[in-house]
Amino acid sequence: MYRMVSIAEAQETVLKAISPLPSVSLGLSDAVGYILGEDVIAREPLPPFPASIKDGYAVVSADGPGDYDVAFEALAGTAAGHLKAGTVAYITTGAPLPEGADAVVQIENTEKLPPGSDGQQRVRIVKPAKGPGDDVRATGSDIASGEVVLAKGSRIGAAEIGLLATVGAATVQVWRKARVAVLSTGDELVEPDCAQLGPGQIRDANRFMLAAAARSAGCEAVDLGIARDDPAQVEAKFQEAIAQGVDVLLTSGGVSVGDRDFIKPILERQGTVHFGKVCMKPGKPLTFATLNGDAGSSGRGLVVFGLPGNPVSSIVTFNLVVLPALRAMAGWAEPRLRRVHARMQMAIKLDPERPETGESAGELAAVSTGGQISSRLLSMRSANALLELPAAQGLLPAGSLVSALLIDDLGAMTVPEEIPLVVPTL
Numbered sequence: 001m002y003r004m005v006s007i008a009e010a011q012e013t014v015l016k017a018i019s020p021l022p023s024v025s026l027g028l029s030d031a032v033g034y035i036l037g038e039d040v041i042a043r044e045p046l047p048p049f050p051a052s053i054k055d056g057y058a059v060v061s062a063d064g065p066g067d068y069d070v071a072f073e074a075l076a077g078t079a080a081g082h083l084k085a086g087t088v089a090y091i092t093t094g095a096p097l098p099e100g101a102d103a104v105v106q107i108e109n110t111e112k113l114p115p116g117s118d119g120q121q122r123v124r125i126v127k128p129a130k131g132p133g134d135d136v137r138a139t140g141s142d143i144a145s146g147e148v149v150l151a152k153g154s155r156i157g158a159a160e161i162g163l164l165a166t167v168g169a170a171t172v173q174v175w176r177k178a179r180v181a182v183l184s185t186g187d188e189l190v191e192p193d194c195a196q197l198g199p200g201q202i203r204d205a206n207r208f209m210l211a212a213a214a215r216s217a218g219c220e221a222v223d224l225g226i227a228r229d230d231p232a233q234v235e236a237k238f239q240e241a242i243a244q245g246v247d248v249l250l251t252s253g254g255v256s257v258g259d260r261d262f263i264k265p266i267l268e269r270q271g272t273v274h275f276g277k278v279c280m281k282p283g284k285p286l287t288f289a290t291l292n293g294d295a296g297s298s299g300r301g302l303v304v305f306g307l308p309g310n311p312v313s314s315i316v317t318f319n320l321v322v323l324p325a326l327r328a329m330a331g332w333a334e335p336r337l338r339r340v341h342a343r344m345q346m347a348i349k350l351d352p353e354r355p356e357t358g359e360s361a362g363e364l365a366a367v368s369t370g371g372q373i374s375s376r377l378l379s380m381r382s383a384n385a386l387l388e389l390p391a392a393q394g395l396l397p398a399g400s401l402v403s404a405l406l407i408d409d410l411g412a413m414t415v416p417e418e419i420p421l422v423v424p425t426l
């Protein structure tokens with residue numbers, strides 16, 4: 001019999017038992033979504049030279065307004081020329097400021113004059129530069145040489161890829177992501193392409209759902225298929241996971257207390273079961289174990305999550321416990337789900353015994369996805385948050401402010417036309 005642990009204790013136990021996977025070197029274009037395993041330092045200043053902020057004329061600011069010869073053109077991508085006082089140079093945005101010049105006057109503040117008889121281009125500076133440095137980016141004003149542009153532990157998104165490219169970090173050290181094997185167990189399961197279900201059969205939903213969830217976390221998913229309710233078959237699949245050198249094994253089904261539930265006894269024989277019962281609904285039989293030895297692609301053992309067979313229990317426990325573990329392995333400093341406030345738009349019945357995790361959709365106004373039953377995958381459809389509801393009798397009234405754990409990027413959320421600016425009165 002297992003002691004019933006709280007969700008927080010289960011999460012803490014898992015995060016204590018695992019550590020980040022070894023770092024790997026990745027090409028810049030492949031690094032999006034990874035966590036940086038090193039500080040990235042700028043070797044040169046940016047801009048590497050004083051650069052024009054505008055299309056206009058490079059000037060000696062002390063020359064002031066007046067009519068000038070355009071001595072030459074300073075174009076982006078060319079070496080800076082030398083400007084003599086009393087003349088100006090045509091300059092494009094991003095071009096190096098010519099030596100001798102100290103400011104730029106934008107085109108809008110000038111008037112082109114007819115060329116001289118010798119063809120000399122001339123311009124009138126109508127509104128002169130305010131002083132040295134006007135409309136010029138000084139060397140290193142965006143990024144100083146030696147500056148840490150990205151610290152170890154940063155998450156690499158599109159802007160960070162841009163920064164890496166800017167400073168010439170063509171390859172970077174990042175924490176590797178886990179290889180995750182997915183195994184379904186149960187005599188009743190058939191493949192999704194089964195057109196005609198036999199007696200007692202259902203299609204395997206969990207394997208595909210969990211593999212997709214692992215891939216969404218950036219992990220490689222390894223499909224171990226279905227094991228029948230037979231300890232020898234389940235053990236053979238465990239050996240296959242070890243042989244394939246995966247880091248994490250996700251099983252679903254067979255973790256409850258029936259005499260056909262073989263996952264816990266096998267894990268007890270092969271490794272250490274850290275918990276086998278969690279005080280939550282859905283997901284009570286969630287089991288977490290580590291297998292010793294040289295399993296896992298980094299030779300540091302295999303991490304096994306025995307997820308409940310009910311599909312909703314499976315995906316909810318994945319989000320609450322497995323996902324933080326995959327993130328921690330990938331080097332996330334704060335791997336847990338983001339917790340926000342949501343206001344209930346409707347009353348919700350509470351469970352008297354187990355704190356409940358329900359699903360909500362929409363804005364940070366929580367609307368139930370309907371009947372919350374662990375077998376009913378429709379209760380997860382389009383859900384973008386899991387509400388953390390206490391174990392209690394009765395109804396939670398509409399208007400209650402509840403805790404919500406975000407499980408997606410809210411990309412499907414309706415977008416208000418505008419959000420009013422609220423300025424605090426001081």
Ligand SMILES: Nc1nc2c(c(=O)[nH]1)N[C@H]1C(S)=C(S)[C@@H](COP(=O)(O)OP(=O)(O)OC[C@H]3O[C@@H](n4cnc5c(N)ncnc54)[C@H](O)[C@@H]3O)O[C@H]1N2
Pocket residue numbers: 184185186188189202203204205206207252253254255256257258261282283284285307308309310311313374375
């Ligand atoms: N006597 C008790 N029985 C049960 C308890 C309990 O405390 N005492 N807990 C219940 C809870 S809570 C859950 S959750 C389930 C979990 O059971 P298992 O993990 O052993 O899962 P199975 O019995 O194998 O399956 C449960 C349910 O889910 C369906 N299933 C299984 N795998 C898949 C799959 N890959 N795709 C789609 N559906 C799947 C399976 O057919 C069952 O209907 O135990 C309760 N029992």
Ligand code: MOO
Pocket residue numbers: 280281282283284285308310313374375
């Ligand atoms: O814990 Mo079970 O997941 O309620 O059905």
